[in-house]
Amino acid sequence: MERIEAVAKNLRASGGRMTPARKSVLNALVSARSHVTAEDLMNMVQAESPEVHLSTIYRTLDALENLGVVDHVHLGHGRAVYHLADNAHQHIVCELCSSVEEVPATLFAQLERSLMEGYQFKVRMNHFAVIGTCKSCQAREQKQSG
């Protein structure tokens, strides 16, 4: 995977090293193609390399985050989710079923602008989750209460 070689280069350029564990984590992130918890990643990685410890996952994620390759979001109930950095989307998270959907970042552009202009606050794209209720859970709620 050329993507991984690019990260390796990036890693070495800053005095870091590309190890099998890190390769596995990157592969897992690529194949997941979205929000995964550290534990999810551990399970994926351990399917191939059972010796890789959860703490290594955390340290790898940390290193990759410093490189700008990975980003994380806190969904609200403890665990964080990680994904490859990609500024083109944001997350909407259902507080009932915990499903996560990605929506185009453009939806947030106006809000971003207002916060910058009105409060000199620079929103960190990709690092904020919108909590609410998804379509199907709204339907379920409807049925239960009405």
Added chain:
Amino acid sequence: MERIEAVAKNLRASGGRMTPARKSVLNALVSARSHVTAEDLMNMVQAESPEVHLSTIYRTLDALENLGVVDHVHLGHGRAVYHLADNAHQHIVCELCSSVEEVPATLFAQLERSLMEGYQFKVRMNHFAVIGTCKSCQAREQKQSG
């Protein structure tokens, strides 16, 4: 405080009880007038009633949240912050200095509408924090790197 008597009524109506500990927590929330952690509340409450345990604070916050009197937001790095329910504002949180600012909910109205119309996703107002960099931390960053 009449506000507290209203909550007491509300509490009793649902089979709960108003206790000194709960009164203290409510007082603390009212006097804080914004986002506080459970630990902050514990400190405030213990200034008057040192015997009140942190677990009581959590259980009280939980009870008040079920009543709709209190809401909480996760700021991203672990601890949650609690505040009296009030749908007129949202939080912007600086990821560098952890400062929290409140901004009018109206800024979010358009985003809310887009998510509803485009994704049938019902945003839970008051339960999402926008992460970014505040004015003064932006200035500090500027100085350091430029």
Added chain:
DNA sequence: ATCTTTGCAAACTTTTTGCACCAAT
């Protein structure tokens, strides 16, 4: 050879829970 990364176990932080006692209704 050097210096980063790893695996492990143990610490840490924030929140939750079990239990016997206490108190609001």
Added chain:
DNA sequence: ATTGGTGCAAAAAGTTTGCAAAGAT
């Protein structure tokens, strides 16, 4: 008198850290 709440200590859940050994450069 009930039944819900409290204090305490201990567990849970998620993440971080110290250390000696292993591995990438």
